[in-house]
Amino acid sequence: DKIYVMSIVCKNNKKVTFRCTEKDLVGDVPEARYGHSIDVVCSRGRSMGVLFGGRSYMPSSQRTTEKWNSVADCLPYVFLVDFEFGCVTSYILPELQDGLSFHVSIARNDTIYILGGHSLANNVRPANLYRIQVDLPLGSPAINCTVLPG
Numbered sequence: 001d002k003i004y005v006m007s008i009v010c011k012n013n014k015k016v017t018f019r020c021t022e023k024d025l026v027g028d029v030p031e032a033r034y035g036h037s038i039d040v041v042c043s044r045g046r047s048m049g050v051l052f053g054g055r056s057y058m059p060s061s062q063r064t065t066e067k068w069n070s071v072a073d074c075l076p077y078v079f080l081v082d083f084e085f086g087c088v089t090s091y092i093l094p095e096l097q098d099g100l101s102f103h104v105s106i107a108r109n110d111t112i113y114i115l116g117g118h119s120l121a122n123n124v125r126p127a128n129l130y131r132i133q134v135d136l137p138l139g140s141p142a143i144n145c146t147v148l149p150g
Contacts, residue, residue: 001024001025001029002022002023002024002025003022003025003049003081003083003086004020004021004022004023005021005023005083006018006019006020007019023083023086025081025087025088026086026087027087027088027089028077028079028088028089028090030077030079030088030090031056031074032056032057033056034055034056035053035055035101036051036052036053036054036074036101037052037053037103037104037105037114038051038052038081039106039112040107041110041111041112041134041136042109042110043109043134043135044135044136044137047083047136048081048082048136049080049081049082049083050079050080050081050107050112050132050134051081052076052078052096052103052112052114052132053074053099053100053101053114053117054073054099055071055073055074055099055101055120056071056072056074057069058070058072071120072120072121073098073099073101073119073120073121074101075099076092076093076096076097076098076099076100077091077092078090078096078132078143078145079091080134080143089141091143093132093144093145094145095145095147096130096145098121098122098124098126100114100117100126101117101120102116102117102118103115103116103117103118104117110134110135110136111131111132111133111134112134113130113131113132114129114130115129127149127150128147128148128150129147129148129149130146130147130148131145131147131148132144132145133145
């Protein structure tokens with residue numbers, strides 16, 4: 001239920017230190033995960049974090065002695081995270097069929113590109129490049145995904 005934001009604090013003596021800020025999340029809080037990506041997009045003077053993919057441990061109610069440390073793909077939701085207020089909203093994009101782990105992502109302005117990764121559910125490593133555009137007007141955000149095959 002928390003996110004940790006690392007920032008650089010610059011001093012006049014050229015010494016650089018890091019500051020870690022803990023922020024409580026509210027709304028569609030994503031489950032704990034690893035192998036995911038989080039990027040910052042900027043649109044119309046606003047910025048938000050975009051979280052996608054990853055794996056998580058199976059819920060304790062589904063664990064057995066033989067599969068105590070089993071992991072599963074996270075659902076292929078895209079989460080918008082407002083770092084200032086801690087609000088999280090999830091989006092389902094039909095172009096993203098599988099939760100991908102260990103992919104590469106890069107953000108430029110209002111667009112994120114996602115390449116590679118792996119899906120445990122069907123043992124796939126897609127060759128697609130996904131382009132996710134985020135529009136941040138004063139009202140509700142709009143997210144569009146385009147698949148660039150091969």
